[in-house]
Amino acid sequence: MMATTNIPFAINETEEIVTAGAPAMATNDLHVYYGDNHAIQGVDLEFHENQVTALIGPSGCGKSTYLRALNRMNDEIDGCRMEGEILYNGININRKEVDLYNVRKEIGMVFQKPNPFTKSIFENIAFSLKRHGIKNKAELAERVEKSLRSAALWEEVKDDLGKSALSLSGGQQQRLCIARAIAMQPEVLLLDEPASALDPISTSKIEDLIHELKRKYTIIIVTHNMQQAARVSDHTAFFYLGKVVEVSDTGTLFTKPSNKQTQDYISGNFG
């Protein structure tokens, strides 16, 4: 169940922890359990503003579980429990009194399979804004246009805003989902294999978009595709069996990994 109390989690007055150069997000000794399955086993990572971090590793090693921990989406899964710190602007948001609505507004998420609402293109974005108290029509229209422009979708849909979002192609739907997340003015975007269900042209559009979006946001992306990690990210973390085996700048991780398991994974000799 969602917490409803309005405990601040990202302000500078009562909890002045934010310092220049500090990570936008980090985890300290993060553990995630599904019942007895210890899926994430003490992960420490830092994510900096305007940087893209890719999470890579073999299937089942905990990448999506870790990503979902960052905006407390794992709270929605029965039997899932998390221990350790999840720091957002220096404040631990892994506390039960934290307002999850605010957490997910500030730390937006886009999933593998595009999941637009069965509403018009316009309403897909306006819906959450209205829920957030924005009722003025001109302001709504402006925020919708701005979000669609930021997601590189405006030119393709500006004459069809009243059409169902489901009439869009898969790639357009995924950009609409990104626009929907952006509309809430988040600081962090979590992308869980955002292009894995898309054709190569749509994939390339999403990758170009990630390059654009990192000017404004901190981006963390799970991907199975190592070429994609190499193309879009500044840092890469290699996960294996619920732990981070190695994390470094992407160039180094793919050319001079310091760990043998990383080397085996990136060269395809794994398992």
Ligand SMILES: Nc1ncnc2c1ncn2[C@@H]1O[C@H](COP(=O)(O)OP(=O)(O)OP(=O)(O)O)[C@@H](O)[C@H]1O
């Ligand atoms: N909703 C869930 N309920 C129970 N166990 C889960 C759930 N999601 C993941 N797990 C378990 O947690 C572990 C990590 O899975 P996770 O999906 O995070 O790995 P992954 O690296 O993202 O895998 P993939 O690349 O295949 O998506 C696995 O043992 C998996 O079975």
